[in-house]
Amino acid sequence: MSSDERTGLYVESTIIMTTVRLVAPFVLTFALFVMFHGANSPGGGFQGGVIAGSVVMMLAFAYGIDAAREWVDVRVVAALASGGVLVFAAIGLGTILLGGNFLEYHLYEQFVSHATAYGIELVELGIGGIVASVAIGLFFLLAAGFGHAVDSPEGEN
Amino acid sequence: MSLSLIEAVLLVFVLGCAIGAAVLRDVLAALMAFAAYSLGISIIWVMLEAPDVGLTEAAVGAGIMTILFILALANTVRPQENGLFEPISVRTIALVGAFVVVMLATVPSLPAVGADGAANPVVSGEVTQYYIENAYADTEVHNAVTAVLAAYRGFDTLGEAVVVFSAGVAALTVLRQEVFA
Incomplete structure:
Protein backbone atom coordinates (compact mmCIF):
# COMPACT_ATOMS: atom_id res chain seq x y z
CA MET A 1 0.00 0.00 0.00
CA SER A 2 2.76 2.36 0.94
CA SER A 3 4.71 1.52 -2.23
CA ASP A 4 1.68 2.45 -4.35
CA GLU A 5 1.55 5.81 -2.60
CA ARG A 6 5.23 6.35 -3.19
CA THR A 7 5.07 5.70 -6.92
CA GLY A 8 2.12 8.07 -6.97
CA LEU A 9 4.37 10.76 -5.54
CA TYR A 10 6.80 10.56 -8.43
CA VAL A 11 6.12 12.49 -11.62
CA GLU A 12 8.54 11.81 -14.45
CA SER A 13 9.39 15.11 -16.05
CA THR A 14 12.08 15.79 -18.65
CA ILE A 15 12.37 19.37 -17.47
CA ILE A 16 13.05 18.40 -13.84
CA MET A 17 15.46 15.62 -14.84
CA THR A 18 17.45 17.90 -17.17
CA THR A 19 17.53 20.73 -14.64
CA VAL A 20 18.68 18.46 -11.82
CA ARG A 21 21.33 16.84 -14.03
CA LEU A 22 22.65 20.31 -14.83
CA VAL A 23 22.40 21.83 -11.36
CA ALA A 24 23.45 18.88 -9.15
CA PRO A 25 27.24 19.08 -9.81
CA PHE A 26 27.20 22.78 -8.99
CA VAL A 27 25.21 22.24 -5.80
CA LEU A 28 27.67 19.56 -4.67
CA THR A 29 30.59 21.87 -5.49
CA PHE A 30 28.91 24.66 -3.54
CA ALA A 31 28.40 22.29 -0.59
CA LEU A 32 32.11 21.41 -0.58
CA PHE A 33 32.96 25.12 -0.92
CA VAL A 34 30.81 25.97 2.10
CA MET A 35 32.46 23.15 4.08
CA PHE A 36 36.08 23.93 3.08
CA HIS A 37 35.72 27.69 3.03
CA GLY A 38 33.83 27.92 6.32
CA ALA A 39 37.02 29.07 7.97
CA ASN A 40 37.14 32.31 6.00
CA SER A 41 33.53 32.94 4.97
CA PRO A 42 30.08 32.13 6.34
CA GLY A 43 29.38 28.43 6.46
CA GLY A 44 30.96 25.31 7.81
CA GLY A 45 30.34 21.64 8.26
CA PHE A 46 26.71 21.85 9.37
CA GLN A 47 25.56 24.05 6.48
CA GLY A 48 27.72 22.35 3.85
CA GLY A 49 26.58 18.92 5.01
CA VAL A 50 22.93 19.85 4.62
CA ILE A 51 23.56 21.22 1.12
CA ALA A 52 25.47 18.06 0.17
CA GLY A 53 22.62 15.94 1.47
CA SER A 54 20.15 17.94 -0.58
CA VAL A 55 21.92 16.78 -3.76
CA VAL A 56 20.65 13.25 -3.14
CA MET A 57 17.16 14.64 -2.46
CA MET A 58 17.27 16.54 -5.75
CA LEU A 59 18.18 13.32 -7.56
CA ALA A 60 15.32 11.55 -5.79
CA PHE A 61 12.99 14.38 -6.82
CA ALA A 62 14.00 14.01 -10.46
CA TYR A 63 14.45 10.24 -10.87
CA GLY A 64 12.22 8.86 -8.11
CA ILE A 65 12.99 7.92 -4.53
CA ASP A 66 13.36 4.21 -5.27
CA ALA A 67 15.87 4.85 -8.07
CA ALA A 68 17.88 7.13 -5.78
CA ARG A 69 17.69 4.53 -3.01
CA GLU A 70 19.27 1.94 -5.30
CA TRP A 71 21.90 4.39 -6.52
CA VAL A 72 23.06 5.43 -3.03
CA ASP A 73 25.45 2.95 -1.40
CA VAL A 74 24.28 2.42 2.18
CA ARG A 75 27.81 1.53 3.26
CA VAL A 76 29.04 4.97 2.12
CA VAL A 77 26.25 6.69 4.09
CA ALA A 78 27.01 4.68 7.24
CA ALA A 79 30.77 5.20 6.81
CA LEU A 80 30.30 8.98 6.46
CA ALA A 81 28.17 9.20 9.59
CA SER A 82 30.36 7.10 11.88
CA GLY A 83 33.58 8.23 10.19
CA GLY A 84 32.72 11.86 10.88
CA VAL A 85 32.23 11.21 14.59
CA LEU A 86 35.44 9.16 14.72
CA VAL A 87 37.52 11.80 12.90
CA PHE A 88 36.26 14.59 15.17
CA ALA A 89 36.77 12.54 18.34
CA ALA A 90 40.19 11.30 17.20
CA ILE A 91 41.46 14.83 16.51
CA GLY A 92 40.08 16.00 19.85
CA LEU A 93 41.42 13.10 21.90
CA GLY A 94 44.74 12.98 20.01
CA THR A 95 45.86 16.22 21.64
CA ILE A 96 45.15 14.72 25.06
CA LEU A 97 47.46 11.83 24.15
CA LEU A 98 50.11 14.40 23.25
CA GLY A 99 49.80 15.82 26.73
CA GLY A 100 47.51 18.78 26.10
CA ASN A 101 43.82 19.58 26.45
CA PHE A 102 40.94 18.42 24.28
CA LEU A 103 41.19 19.87 20.72
CA GLU A 104 44.39 21.80 21.45
CA TYR A 105 45.22 21.87 17.73
CA HIS A 106 48.61 23.54 17.90
CA LEU A 107 50.11 20.42 19.50
CA TYR A 108 49.98 18.83 16.03
CA GLU A 109 52.33 21.59 14.85
CA GLN A 110 55.26 19.19 15.38
CA PHE A 111 53.92 16.92 12.61
CA VAL A 112 52.46 19.40 10.09
CA SER A 113 52.69 23.15 9.70
CA HIS A 114 49.45 25.16 10.02
CA ALA A 115 48.09 22.31 12.11
CA THR A 116 45.34 24.46 13.63
CA ALA A 117 43.90 25.50 10.26
CA TYR A 118 44.04 21.96 8.88
CA GLY A 119 42.66 20.52 12.10
CA ILE A 120 39.64 22.84 11.98
CA GLU A 121 39.17 21.98 8.29
CA LEU A 122 39.17 18.24 9.08
CA VAL A 123 36.72 18.74 11.95
CA GLU A 124 34.40 20.70 9.61
CA LEU A 125 34.63 17.90 7.03
CA GLY A 126 33.80 15.35 9.72
CA ILE A 127 30.74 17.38 10.78
CA GLY A 128 29.76 17.73 7.11
CA GLY A 129 29.93 13.96 6.66
CA ILE A 130 27.74 13.33 9.71
CA VAL A 131 25.13 15.92 8.77
CA ALA A 132 24.97 14.96 5.09
CA SER A 133 24.61 11.24 5.77
CA VAL A 134 22.04 11.69 8.54
CA ALA A 135 20.02 14.05 6.31
CA ILE A 136 20.09 11.49 3.48
CA GLY A 137 19.28 8.71 5.93
CA LEU A 138 16.31 10.53 7.47
CA PHE A 139 15.05 11.34 3.97
CA PHE A 140 15.03 7.70 2.85
CA LEU A 141 13.71 6.45 6.20
CA LEU A 142 10.79 8.88 6.18
CA ALA A 143 10.10 8.13 2.52
CA ALA A 144 9.87 4.42 3.33
CA GLY A 145 7.56 5.22 6.25
CA PHE A 146 6.41 2.72 8.80
CA GLY A 147 5.39 0.23 6.10
CA HIS A 148 8.32 -2.14 6.56
CA ALA A 149 8.36 -1.83 10.33
CA VAL A 150 4.71 -2.79 10.68
CA ASP A 151 4.92 -5.67 8.20
CA SER A 152 7.98 -7.32 9.67
CA PRO A 153 7.35 -9.42 12.78
CA GLU A 154 8.77 -8.41 16.18
CA GLY A 155 12.32 -9.40 16.93
CA GLU A 156 13.11 -10.34 13.34
CA ASN A 157 15.36 -7.35 12.82
CA MET B 1 14.89 52.67 15.86
CA SER B 2 13.77 53.22 12.30
CA LEU B 3 13.17 50.44 9.83
CA SER B 4 14.10 50.56 6.19
CA LEU B 5 11.35 49.64 3.72
CA ILE B 6 12.79 46.20 2.98
CA GLU B 7 13.14 45.39 6.70
CA ALA B 8 9.54 46.43 7.35
CA VAL B 9 8.28 44.36 4.40
CA LEU B 10 10.30 41.33 5.57
CA LEU B 11 9.03 41.61 9.14
CA VAL B 12 5.40 41.84 7.97
CA PHE B 13 6.00 38.89 5.61
CA VAL B 14 7.55 36.74 8.35
CA LEU B 15 4.81 37.63 10.82
CA GLY B 16 2.12 36.83 8.23
CA CYS B 17 3.76 33.48 7.41
CA ALA B 18 4.07 32.59 11.09
CA ILE B 19 0.40 33.33 11.73
CA GLY B 20 -0.49 31.47 8.52
CA ALA B 21 1.47 28.41 9.67
CA ALA B 22 -0.46 28.48 12.94
CA VAL B 23 -4.02 29.05 11.70
CA LEU B 24 -4.20 27.49 8.21
CA ARG B 25 -6.37 24.40 8.29
CA ASP B 26 -4.75 22.45 5.45
CA VAL B 27 -1.53 20.88 6.73
CA LEU B 28 0.28 21.26 3.41
CA ALA B 29 -0.65 24.95 3.27
CA ALA B 30 0.58 25.45 6.84
CA LEU B 31 3.80 23.67 5.84
CA MET B 32 4.35 26.02 2.91
CA ALA B 33 3.73 29.01 5.17
CA PHE B 34 6.30 27.58 7.59
CA ALA B 35 8.88 27.19 4.80
CA ALA B 36 8.25 30.76 3.63
CA TYR B 37 8.63 31.91 7.23
CA SER B 38 12.04 30.19 7.45
CA LEU B 39 13.17 31.79 4.20
CA GLY B 40 12.06 35.24 5.38
CA ILE B 41 13.80 34.81 8.74
CA SER B 42 17.00 33.67 7.00
CA ILE B 43 17.03 36.90 4.93
CA ILE B 44 16.50 38.87 8.15
CA TRP B 45 19.51 37.09 9.70
CA VAL B 46 21.63 38.09 6.72
CA MET B 47 20.44 41.71 7.04
CA LEU B 48 21.39 41.61 10.74
CA GLU B 49 24.88 40.54 9.58
CA ALA B 50 24.59 36.98 10.87
CA PRO B 51 25.24 35.13 7.58
CA ASP B 52 26.21 31.88 9.33
CA VAL B 53 22.83 31.68 11.04
CA GLY B 54 21.09 32.78 7.84
CA LEU B 55 22.75 30.03 5.80
CA THR B 56 21.78 27.43 8.42
CA GLU B 57 18.19 28.66 8.57
CA ALA B 58 17.88 28.62 4.77
CA ALA B 59 19.44 25.16 4.38
CA VAL B 60 17.88 23.43 7.39
CA GLY B 61 14.68 25.36 8.12
CA ALA B 62 13.52 26.17 4.62
CA GLY B 63 15.19 23.23 2.85
CA ILE B 64 15.59 19.91 4.65
CA MET B 65 12.82 20.41 7.22
CA THR B 66 10.27 21.18 4.51
CA ILE B 67 11.26 18.10 2.51
CA LEU B 68 11.10 15.85 5.59
CA PHE B 69 7.71 17.30 6.61
CA ILE B 70 6.31 16.78 3.10
CA LEU B 71 7.56 13.18 3.12
CA ALA B 72 5.94 12.58 6.49
CA LEU B 73 2.76 14.15 5.16
CA ALA B 74 2.85 11.93 2.06
CA ASN B 75 2.92 8.88 4.34
CA THR B 76 -0.15 9.99 6.27
CA VAL B 77 -3.77 10.36 5.30
CA ARG B 78 -4.76 13.98 4.80
CA PRO B 79 -8.43 14.54 5.63
CA GLN B 80 -10.29 16.73 3.15
CA GLU B 81 -11.82 19.44 5.28
CA ASN B 82 -13.66 22.56 4.33
CA GLY B 83 -12.79 25.98 5.62
CA LEU B 84 -9.53 27.82 5.07
CA PHE B 85 -8.66 28.45 8.71
CA GLU B 86 -8.55 26.41 11.85
CA PRO B 87 -11.26 27.43 14.32
CA ILE B 88 -9.48 29.38 17.05
CA SER B 89 -10.70 29.38 20.62
CA VAL B 90 -10.60 32.51 22.79
CA ARG B 91 -8.55 30.66 25.40
CA THR B 92 -5.76 29.97 22.85
CA ILE B 93 -5.68 33.61 21.81
CA ALA B 94 -5.46 34.71 25.46
CA LEU B 95 -2.63 32.26 26.19
CA VAL B 96 -0.61 33.10 23.07
CA GLY B 97 -1.27 36.81 23.61
CA ALA B 98 -0.01 36.63 27.19
CA PHE B 99 3.13 34.82 26.00
CA VAL B 100 3.75 37.46 23.32
CA VAL B 101 3.33 40.25 25.90
CA VAL B 102 5.88 38.57 28.19
CA MET B 103 8.34 38.20 25.31
CA LEU B 104 7.82 41.80 24.16
CA ALA B 105 8.48 43.02 27.71
CA THR B 106 12.10 41.83 27.34
CA VAL B 107 12.66 43.73 24.08
CA PRO B 108 13.36 47.20 25.59
CA SER B 109 16.27 45.79 27.59
CA LEU B 110 18.02 44.58 24.40
CA PRO B 111 20.66 46.87 22.89
Whole structure:
Protein backbone atom coordinates (compact mmCIF):
# COMPACT_ATOMS: atom_id res chain seq x y z
CA MET A 1 0.00 0.00 0.00
CA SER A 2 2.76 2.36 0.94
CA SER A 3 4.71 1.52 -2.23
CA ASP A 4 1.68 2.45 -4.35
CA GLU A 5 1.55 5.81 -2.60
CA ARG A 6 5.23 6.35 -3.19
CA THR A 7 5.07 5.70 -6.92
CA GLY A 8 2.12 8.07 -6.97
CA LEU A 9 4.37 10.76 -5.54
CA TYR A 10 6.80 10.56 -8.43
CA VAL A 11 6.12 12.49 -11.62
CA GLU A 12 8.54 11.81 -14.45
CA SER A 13 9.39 15.11 -16.05
CA THR A 14 12.08 15.79 -18.65
CA ILE A 15 12.37 19.37 -17.47
CA ILE A 16 13.05 18.40 -13.84
CA MET A 17 15.46 15.62 -14.84
CA THR A 18 17.45 17.90 -17.17
CA THR A 19 17.53 20.73 -14.64
CA VAL A 20 18.68 18.46 -11.82
CA ARG A 21 21.33 16.84 -14.03
CA LEU A 22 22.65 20.31 -14.83
CA VAL A 23 22.40 21.83 -11.36
CA ALA A 24 23.45 18.88 -9.15
CA PRO A 25 27.24 19.08 -9.81
CA PHE A 26 27.20 22.78 -8.99
CA VAL A 27 25.21 22.24 -5.80
CA LEU A 28 27.67 19.56 -4.67
CA THR A 29 30.59 21.87 -5.49
CA PHE A 30 28.91 24.66 -3.54
CA ALA A 31 28.40 22.29 -0.59
CA LEU A 32 32.11 21.41 -0.58
CA PHE A 33 32.96 25.12 -0.92
CA VAL A 34 30.81 25.97 2.10
CA MET A 35 32.46 23.15 4.08
CA PHE A 36 36.08 23.93 3.08
CA HIS A 37 35.72 27.69 3.03
CA GLY A 38 33.83 27.92 6.32
CA ALA A 39 37.02 29.07 7.97
CA ASN A 40 37.14 32.31 6.00
CA SER A 41 33.53 32.94 4.97
CA PRO A 42 30.08 32.13 6.34
CA GLY A 43 29.38 28.43 6.46
CA GLY A 44 30.96 25.31 7.81
CA GLY A 45 30.34 21.64 8.26
CA PHE A 46 26.71 21.85 9.37
CA GLN A 47 25.56 24.05 6.48
CA GLY A 48 27.72 22.35 3.85
CA GLY A 49 26.58 18.92 5.01
CA VAL A 50 22.93 19.85 4.62
CA ILE A 51 23.56 21.22 1.12
CA ALA A 52 25.47 18.06 0.17
CA GLY A 53 22.62 15.94 1.47
CA SER A 54 20.15 17.94 -0.58
CA VAL A 55 21.92 16.78 -3.76
CA VAL A 56 20.65 13.25 -3.14
CA MET A 57 17.16 14.64 -2.46
CA MET A 58 17.27 16.54 -5.75
CA LEU A 59 18.18 13.32 -7.56
CA ALA A 60 15.32 11.55 -5.79
CA PHE A 61 12.99 14.38 -6.82
CA ALA A 62 14.00 14.01 -10.46
CA TYR A 63 14.45 10.24 -10.87
CA GLY A 64 12.22 8.86 -8.11
CA ILE A 65 12.99 7.92 -4.53
CA ASP A 66 13.36 4.21 -5.27
CA ALA A 67 15.87 4.85 -8.07
CA ALA A 68 17.88 7.13 -5.78
CA ARG A 69 17.69 4.53 -3.01
CA GLU A 70 19.27 1.94 -5.30
CA TRP A 71 21.90 4.39 -6.52
CA VAL A 72 23.06 5.43 -3.03
CA ASP A 73 25.45 2.95 -1.40
CA VAL A 74 24.28 2.42 2.18
CA ARG A 75 27.81 1.53 3.26
CA VAL A 76 29.04 4.97 2.12
CA VAL A 77 26.25 6.69 4.09
CA ALA A 78 27.01 4.68 7.24
CA ALA A 79 30.77 5.20 6.81
CA LEU A 80 30.30 8.98 6.46
CA ALA A 81 28.17 9.20 9.59
CA SER A 82 30.36 7.10 11.88
CA GLY A 83 33.58 8.23 10.19
CA GLY A 84 32.72 11.86 10.88
CA VAL A 85 32.23 11.21 14.59
CA LEU A 86 35.44 9.16 14.72
CA VAL A 87 37.52 11.80 12.90
CA PHE A 88 36.26 14.59 15.17
CA ALA A 89 36.77 12.54 18.34
CA ALA A 90 40.19 11.30 17.20
CA ILE A 91 41.46 14.83 16.51
CA GLY A 92 40.08 16.00 19.85
CA LEU A 93 41.42 13.10 21.90
CA GLY A 94 44.74 12.98 20.01
CA THR A 95 45.86 16.22 21.64
CA ILE A 96 45.15 14.72 25.06
CA LEU A 97 47.46 11.83 24.15
CA LEU A 98 50.11 14.40 23.25
CA GLY A 99 49.80 15.82 26.73
CA GLY A 100 47.51 18.78 26.10
CA ASN A 101 43.82 19.58 26.45
CA PHE A 102 40.94 18.42 24.28
CA LEU A 103 41.19 19.87 20.72
CA GLU A 104 44.39 21.80 21.45
CA TYR A 105 45.22 21.87 17.73
CA HIS A 106 48.61 23.54 17.90
CA LEU A 107 50.11 20.42 19.50
CA TYR A 108 49.98 18.83 16.03
CA GLU A 109 52.33 21.59 14.85
CA GLN A 110 55.26 19.19 15.38
CA PHE A 111 53.92 16.92 12.61
CA VAL A 112 52.46 19.40 10.09
CA SER A 113 52.69 23.15 9.70
CA HIS A 114 49.45 25.16 10.02
CA ALA A 115 48.09 22.31 12.11
CA THR A 116 45.34 24.46 13.63
CA ALA A 117 43.90 25.50 10.26
CA TYR A 118 44.04 21.96 8.88
CA GLY A 119 42.66 20.52 12.10
CA ILE A 120 39.64 22.84 11.98
CA GLU A 121 39.17 21.98 8.29
CA LEU A 122 39.17 18.24 9.08
CA VAL A 123 36.72 18.74 11.95
CA GLU A 124 34.40 20.70 9.61
CA LEU A 125 34.63 17.90 7.03
CA GLY A 126 33.80 15.35 9.72
CA ILE A 127 30.74 17.38 10.78
CA GLY A 128 29.76 17.73 7.11
CA GLY A 129 29.93 13.96 6.66
CA ILE A 130 27.74 13.33 9.71
CA VAL A 131 25.13 15.92 8.77
CA ALA A 132 24.97 14.96 5.09
CA SER A 133 24.61 11.24 5.77
CA VAL A 134 22.04 11.69 8.54
CA ALA A 135 20.02 14.05 6.31
CA ILE A 136 20.09 11.49 3.48
CA GLY A 137 19.28 8.71 5.93
CA LEU A 138 16.31 10.53 7.47
CA PHE A 139 15.05 11.34 3.97
CA PHE A 140 15.03 7.70 2.85
CA LEU A 141 13.71 6.45 6.20
CA LEU A 142 10.79 8.88 6.18
CA ALA A 143 10.10 8.13 2.52
CA ALA A 144 9.87 4.42 3.33
CA GLY A 145 7.56 5.22 6.25
CA PHE A 146 6.41 2.72 8.80
CA GLY A 147 5.39 0.23 6.10
CA HIS A 148 8.32 -2.14 6.56
CA ALA A 149 8.36 -1.83 10.33
CA VAL A 150 4.71 -2.79 10.68
CA ASP A 151 4.92 -5.67 8.20
CA SER A 152 7.98 -7.32 9.67
CA PRO A 153 7.35 -9.42 12.78
CA GLU A 154 8.77 -8.41 16.18
CA GLY A 155 12.32 -9.40 16.93
CA GLU A 156 13.11 -10.34 13.34
CA ASN A 157 15.36 -7.35 12.82
CA MET B 1 14.89 52.67 15.86
CA SER B 2 13.77 53.22 12.30
CA LEU B 3 13.17 50.44 9.83
CA SER B 4 14.10 50.56 6.19
CA LEU B 5 11.35 49.64 3.72
CA ILE B 6 12.79 46.20 2.98
CA GLU B 7 13.14 45.39 6.70
CA ALA B 8 9.54 46.43 7.35
CA VAL B 9 8.28 44.36 4.40
CA LEU B 10 10.30 41.33 5.57
CA LEU B 11 9.03 41.61 9.14
CA VAL B 12 5.40 41.84 7.97
CA PHE B 13 6.00 38.89 5.61
CA VAL B 14 7.55 36.74 8.35
CA LEU B 15 4.81 37.63 10.82
CA GLY B 16 2.12 36.83 8.23
CA CYS B 17 3.76 33.48 7.41
CA ALA B 18 4.07 32.59 11.09
CA ILE B 19 0.40 33.33 11.73
CA GLY B 20 -0.49 31.47 8.52
CA ALA B 21 1.47 28.41 9.67
CA ALA B 22 -0.46 28.48 12.94
CA VAL B 23 -4.02 29.05 11.70
CA LEU B 24 -4.20 27.49 8.21
CA ARG B 25 -6.37 24.40 8.29
CA ASP B 26 -4.75 22.45 5.45
CA VAL B 27 -1.53 20.88 6.73
CA LEU B 28 0.28 21.26 3.41
CA ALA B 29 -0.65 24.95 3.27
CA ALA B 30 0.58 25.45 6.84
CA LEU B 31 3.80 23.67 5.84
CA MET B 32 4.35 26.02 2.91
CA ALA B 33 3.73 29.01 5.17
CA PHE B 34 6.30 27.58 7.59
CA ALA B 35 8.88 27.19 4.80
CA ALA B 36 8.25 30.76 3.63
CA TYR B 37 8.63 31.91 7.23
CA SER B 38 12.04 30.19 7.45
CA LEU B 39 13.17 31.79 4.20
CA GLY B 40 12.06 35.24 5.38
CA ILE B 41 13.80 34.81 8.74
CA SER B 42 17.00 33.67 7.00
CA ILE B 43 17.03 36.90 4.93
CA ILE B 44 16.50 38.87 8.15
CA TRP B 45 19.51 37.09 9.70
CA VAL B 46 21.63 38.09 6.72
CA MET B 47 20.44 41.71 7.04
CA LEU B 48 21.39 41.61 10.74
CA GLU B 49 24.88 40.54 9.58
CA ALA B 50 24.59 36.98 10.87
CA PRO B 51 25.24 35.13 7.58
CA ASP B 52 26.21 31.88 9.33
CA VAL B 53 22.83 31.68 11.04
CA GLY B 54 21.09 32.78 7.84
CA LEU B 55 22.75 30.03 5.80
CA THR B 56 21.78 27.43 8.42
CA GLU B 57 18.19 28.66 8.57
CA ALA B 58 17.88 28.62 4.77
CA ALA B 59 19.44 25.16 4.38
CA VAL B 60 17.88 23.43 7.39
CA GLY B 61 14.68 25.36 8.12
CA ALA B 62 13.52 26.17 4.62
CA GLY B 63 15.19 23.23 2.85
CA ILE B 64 15.59 19.91 4.65
CA MET B 65 12.82 20.41 7.22
CA THR B 66 10.27 21.18 4.51
CA ILE B 67 11.26 18.10 2.51
CA LEU B 68 11.10 15.85 5.59
CA PHE B 69 7.71 17.30 6.61
CA ILE B 70 6.31 16.78 3.10
CA LEU B 71 7.56 13.18 3.12
CA ALA B 72 5.94 12.58 6.49
CA LEU B 73 2.76 14.15 5.16
CA ALA B 74 2.85 11.93 2.06
CA ASN B 75 2.92 8.88 4.34
CA THR B 76 -0.15 9.99 6.27
CA VAL B 77 -3.77 10.36 5.30
CA ARG B 78 -4.76 13.98 4.80
CA PRO B 79 -8.43 14.54 5.63
CA GLN B 80 -10.29 16.73 3.15
CA GLU B 81 -11.82 19.44 5.28
CA ASN B 82 -13.66 22.56 4.33
CA GLY B 83 -12.79 25.98 5.62
CA LEU B 84 -9.53 27.82 5.07
CA PHE B 85 -8.66 28.45 8.71
CA GLU B 86 -8.55 26.41 11.85
CA PRO B 87 -11.26 27.43 14.32
CA ILE B 88 -9.48 29.38 17.05
CA SER B 89 -10.70 29.38 20.62
CA VAL B 90 -10.60 32.51 22.79
CA ARG B 91 -8.55 30.66 25.40
CA THR B 92 -5.76 29.97 22.85
CA ILE B 93 -5.68 33.61 21.81
CA ALA B 94 -5.46 34.71 25.46
CA LEU B 95 -2.63 32.26 26.19
CA VAL B 96 -0.61 33.10 23.07
CA GLY B 97 -1.27 36.81 23.61
CA ALA B 98 -0.01 36.63 27.19
CA PHE B 99 3.13 34.82 26.00
CA VAL B 100 3.75 37.46 23.32
CA VAL B 101 3.33 40.25 25.90
CA VAL B 102 5.88 38.57 28.19
CA MET B 103 8.34 38.20 25.31
CA LEU B 104 7.82 41.80 24.16
CA ALA B 105 8.48 43.02 27.71
CA THR B 106 12.10 41.83 27.34
CA VAL B 107 12.66 43.73 24.08
CA PRO B 108 13.36 47.20 25.59
CA SER B 109 16.27 45.79 27.59
CA LEU B 110 18.02 44.58 24.40
CA PRO B 111 20.66 46.87 22.89
CA ALA B 112 19.62 48.68 19.71
CA VAL B 113 20.49 46.98 16.42
CA GLY B 114 23.95 48.11 15.31
CA ALA B 115 24.71 49.89 18.61
CA ASP B 116 28.40 50.06 19.38
CA GLY B 117 30.64 50.51 22.39
CA ALA B 118 29.23 50.78 25.88
CA ALA B 119 25.67 50.99 24.50
CA ASN B 120 25.94 47.35 23.42
CA PRO B 121 27.21 45.01 26.15
CA VAL B 122 27.16 42.10 23.69
CA VAL B 123 29.76 43.75 21.46
CA SER B 124 31.82 45.45 24.15
CA GLY B 125 31.79 42.42 26.45
CA GLU B 126 35.08 40.92 27.49
CA VAL B 127 34.50 37.53 25.83
CA THR B 128 33.44 39.04 22.48
CA GLN B 129 36.44 41.36 22.43
CA TYR B 130 38.76 38.46 23.22
CA TYR B 131 37.41 36.44 20.29
CA ILE B 132 37.64 39.40 17.91
CA GLU B 133 41.21 40.21 18.91
CA ASN B 134 42.69 36.73 19.27
CA ALA B 135 40.67 34.41 17.02
CA TYR B 136 43.03 34.62 14.05
CA ALA B 137 46.23 34.39 16.10
CA ASP B 138 44.88 31.43 18.07
CA THR B 139 43.17 29.42 15.35
CA GLU B 140 44.34 30.69 11.92
CA VAL B 141 40.77 31.08 10.65
CA HIS B 142 39.27 34.43 9.64
CA ASN B 143 35.66 33.59 10.45
CA ALA B 144 35.35 34.11 14.19
CA VAL B 145 32.16 32.02 14.23
CA THR B 146 34.10 29.02 12.92
CA ALA B 147 36.88 29.73 15.41
CA VAL B 148 34.42 29.63 18.30
CA LEU B 149 32.58 26.61 16.89
CA ALA B 150 35.53 24.41 16.02
CA ALA B 151 38.22 25.58 18.42
CA TYR B 152 37.17 27.57 21.51
CA ARG B 153 33.91 25.65 21.94
CA GLY B 154 35.07 22.50 20.16
CA PHE B 155 33.90 20.18 22.90
CA ASP B 156 30.34 21.54 22.63
CA THR B 157 30.48 21.09 18.87
CA LEU B 158 31.55 17.46 19.27
CA GLY B 159 28.46 17.05 21.43
CA GLU B 160 26.29 18.64 18.74
CA ALA B 161 27.76 16.42 16.04
CA VAL B 162 27.11 13.35 18.18
CA VAL B 163 23.52 14.56 18.73
CA VAL B 164 22.99 14.63 14.94
CA PHE B 165 24.55 11.16 14.67
CA SER B 166 22.33 9.87 17.50
CA ALA B 167 19.27 11.34 15.79
CA GLY B 168 20.05 9.20 12.75
CA VAL B 169 20.59 6.10 14.90
CA ALA B 170 17.38 6.82 16.83
CA ALA B 171 15.41 7.13 13.58
CA LEU B 172 16.81 3.75 12.47
CA THR B 173 15.84 2.19 15.80
CA VAL B 174 12.32 3.65 15.89
CA LEU B 175 11.59 2.62 12.29
CA ARG B 176 13.25 -0.78 12.88
CA GLN B 177 15.59 -0.47 9.91
CA GLU B 178 19.21 -1.56 9.76
CA VAL B 179 20.51 0.63 6.96
CA PHE B 180 20.07 4.24 5.93
CA ALA B 181 18.24 3.58 2.67
